[in-house]
Structures are given as structure tokens and as C-alpha cells.
Amino acid sequence: MDTLEKMRILGGAAKYDVCAATGCSSGHSKGFQGAIGNVVCHSFLPDGRCVSLFRVLMTNACQKDCFYCPNRVQRDVPRTGFQPEELAKLFIEFYRRNYVEGLFLSSGVSYRPEKTMADMLKTVELLRFKYQYKGYIHLKILPGATYDYVEKATELATRVSINVEAPNQKRLKSLSKTKNLSDDVLVRMKWVNKLMGRNRLPAGQTTQFVVGAAGESDAEILGSVNNLYRNYGLRRAYFSAFQPIPETPLEDVAATPLLREHRLYQADILMRQYRLTFEELSFDKNGNLPLEMDPKLAVALKNIDRYPLEVNKASYYELLRVPGIGHTSAGRIIKARKSCRITEITQLKRMGVVVTRALPFLTVNGKIYNSFKHVEQLALWSDEGVDLSQVNSPLLFEGSLASAVK
Numbered sequence: 001m002d003t004l005e006k007m008r009i010l011g012g013a014a015k016y017d018v019c020a021a022t023g024c025s026s027g028h029s030k031g032f033q034g035a036i037g038n039v040v041c042h043s044f045l046p047d048g049r050c051v052s053l054f055r056v057l058m059t060n061a062c063q064k065d066c067f068y069c070p071n072r073v074q075r076d077v078p079r080t081g082f083q084p085e086e087l088a089k090l091f092i093e094f095y096r097r098n099y100v101e102g103l104f105l106s107s108g109v110s111y112r113p114e115k116t117m118a119d120m121l122k123t124v125e126l127l128r129f130k131y132q133y134k135g136y137i138h139l140k141i142l143p144g145a146t147y148d149y150v151e152k153a154t155e156l157a158t159r160v161s162i163n164v165e166a167p168n169q170k171r172l173k174s175l176s177k178t179k180n181l182s183d184d185v186l187v188r189m190k191w192v193n194k195l196m197g198r199n200r201l202p203a204g205q206t207t208q209f210v211v212g213a214a215g216e217s218d219a220e221i222l223g224s225v226n227n228l229y230r231n232y233g234l235r236r237a238y239f240s241a242f243q244p245i246p247e248t249p250l251e252d253v254a255a256t257p258l259l260r261e262h263r264l265y266q267a268d269i270l271m272r273q274y275r276l277t278f279e280e281l282s283f284d285k286n287g288n289l290p291l292e293m294d295p296k297l298a299v300a301l302k303n304i305d306r307y308p309l310e311v312n313k314a315s316y317y318e319l320l321r322v323p324g325i326g327h328t329s330a331g332r333i334i335k336a337r338k339s340c341r342i343t344e345i346t347q348l349k350r351m352g353v354v355v356t357r358a359l360p361f362l363t364v365n366g367k368i369y370n371s372f373k374h375v376e377q378l379a380l381w382s383d384e385g386v387d388l389s390q391v392n393s394p395l396l397f398e399g400s401l402a403s404a405v406k
């Protein structure tokens with residue numbers, strides 16, 4: 001099998017590894033058609049830059065039986081793999097022609113997982129030392145990798161990841177008979193956490209969850225994420241809405257709505273960037289985030305007795321919890337109050353506040369401006385552009401609660 005055909009197969013198989021919160025879009029610019037476009041995706045680096053990554057598997061041969069996976073051992077698909085020199089040379093040619101800016105290297109867990117992990121590390125070594133490539137490399141660590149391999153990965157890569165896929169062993173067991181969350185995954189994540197620093201892994205470690213395949217709740221997922229942030233040094237989590245694959249045990253299971261994936265990302269941002277604790281998030285009776293509104297709005301409504309806040313008196317972190325106010329606009333409000341009192345909505349607009357979302361939770365110089373009654377309105381204010389056609393949104397507010405928000 002020639003290199004172009006390998007690239008077509010292994011680039012396509014790698015699309016299920018997520019490397020950006022909005023998903024990785026394939027490159028479709030001129031010159032990137034067919035197999036070439038199949039391996040190029042766009043991602044945001046930790047410093048906020050959007051880059052084009054060469055995303056590919058070392059091999060799609062796999063001994064694991066994950067029920068959702070297109071590369072599972074029981075599935076009849078063409079199997080192939082790269083040799084380290086072959087893949088390193090291929091990537092560096094793309095890089096030198098400015099087609100890509102970084103590498104995202106993953107793999108199936110082949111019948112000889114130690115050799116596959118060794119081949120991945122050899123590829124990265126060739127790039128670092130033979131080709132003198134100093135750029136971004138995101139390297140997957142295979143379940144069951146030995147400590148020596150994990151240590152070497154932290155020395156060579158910019159970022160590493162090992163996918164947990166499910167929030168606990170009970171859920172993972174319903175997705176795979178051969179994977180063990182603690183023995184195969186969490187032990188390695190703990191090793192990575194201890195190895196970070198000392199000029200290693202400037203972008204840290206990440207993980208990925210398959211959302212909806214195991215019947216798990218959002219509370220289970222976010223509870224697991226919270227634990228990984230606190231105890232394993234996780235830099236961030238990625239979420240992939242389950243999509244059924246033909247000829248797998250879950251091919252007849254309904255796809256997970258993309259809106260659910262979107263809500264998980266929003267809740268994750270609240271924990272990582274807005275200092276909300278997991279316990280403060282708002283879940284329904286089934287442990288799921290409400291689809292009809294963003295989690296920040298849901299948290300505000302859960303604590304409706306705290307509102308409205310006077311914009312001239314609220315602290316920075318109180319302002320951050322108001323829908324429509326982010327870090328930048330909260331900072332501008334605090335800075336502006338040092339020289340003059342905020343008396344008009346137009347002042348808030350100039351500071352970047354999305355006033356249609358924020359005003360129901362604020363008073364401006366003692367004046368009340370806004371109220372709302374319908375979930376549809378709230379969702380549109382907090383998620384412009386989100387398709388709500390899949391959401392059955394009943395009326396949320398009765399008179400007493402609506403009055404409390406006025």
C-alpha cells in the first residue's frame with residue numbers, strides 16, 4: 001500500500017480524536033483534496049492561536065473492542081500503518097510547504113502495543129532531532145503504556161493525552177470488555193502529572209469523553225472532569241458527541257445531540273475559567289444540564305435570590321457570574337468604577353457587556369431595566385446561533401419567579 005493510500009485511511013480514522021472544543025474541521029483549501037485534506041484539521045493552541053494540524057494515526061490496527069469505535073478489533077476494515085521514518089518525512093514535507101503547523105499523532109492499540117508506542121515515539125524523535133522540528137506536537141499515550149514510554153513522551157511532546165472515554169469503570173465496562181479505567185488510563189495520567197514541569201509538556205495533558213454512548217449523565221462526566229482537574233493535573237477535557245458507526249454493537253443507538261456536547265463545553269469553561277465549582281452547576285433530576293439554556297444562565301437562575309446585583313457595587317467574581325459578562329467586561333467595569341459611577345446602559349455596552357443577557361440580573365445606579373419569561377428567549381440571548389429545533393422548551397417562569405428577576 002503506498003503512502004497516499006495510507007494517509008487517506010489513517011487520516012480519516014483519526015477524525016474521531018478531538019483536538020478542539022468546536023471539533024476539528026478538515027482542510028479544504030486549494031491543493032488539499034482527497035487524502036491530503038483528510039489529515040489536516042484546525043485547532044486552537046493553549047495560547048489561543050488557531051493552527052492547522054497534521055492529524056493522523058500511526059496504525060488503525062487495534063486489539064481493543066470498544067463498541068463505538070470504527071477501528072475495533074472485530075470490524076472488517078482495511079488495516080495499515082506507517083513506519084516512523086515514512087511518517088516523519090511525510091509530516092516534515094507538509095510543514096516545509098506551510099500546509100500544516102503542528103502534529104497530532106494518535107494510534108490504534110495494535111496486537112503489539114509496546115511496538116506501536118515505540119514507533120510513535122521514534123517518529124517524534126526523528127522530527128525533533130533529525131529534522132530539527134521545534135513546533136507543536138500532541139502525542140496520544142496508548143492505554144497500558146509502560147512508565148518509560150510515558151516519560152519519553154513527556155520529554156518529546158508539547159502536549160500528551162490519554163482518553164478516559166467514560167466517567168467511571170461502570171460506564172466504561174458497557175463500552176468495552178477489555179479496558180480498565182484505573183489500570184489502563186488513570187495510572188498513566190498520574191504519571192504524566194508527576195512528570196510535568198522541568199521544561200516538560202508546556203501544554204500539559206488532556207483527555208476525551210465519548211458523550212452519550214454509555215448512558216452516563218452530564219453530572220457523571222463533569223464530576224469526573226472535576227476530579228481530573230483537581231487530582232491529575234488535567235489541562236482540559238474534550239467532549240465528543242456519540243455518533244453510531246455501522247457494523248459496531250452500538251450502530252442502532254441514537255446519536256447524541258450536538259447541543260449536549262456544546263453544553264458540556266460551556267459548563268467546563270465555567271469550572272476552568274470562571275471559578276465555579278462542580279457543586280454549583282445546575283442539573284435536572286436525571287443529572288443532565290438543561291439543553292434549553294446555557295449553564296451559566298442556569299446557575300444564575302438556581303441562585304435567583306442573589307439578584308439583581310448593583311453594577312456599581314458587585315465584586316469582580318460576582319460580576320463574572322452574571323450572564324453576558326465575561327472576564328474582559330468585568331475587568332472594564334471594575335476599572336471604570338474607580339473614576340466614575342456607571343449610570344447608563346450605553347456605558348455597559350461600550351465595555352463589552354451583552355446587555356440583553358445581563359440586565360435581568362443587574363441594577364444600574366439603582367434602576368431596573370429588564371425581565372424575561374420564556375426559555376426560548378433565554379436560550380437565544382445566551383446562545384445566539386444555536387439550533388433550538390431539537391429542544392422541547394416549555395414555559396419556565398410563573399409570576400412570582402418572573403417578578404423576582406425584574
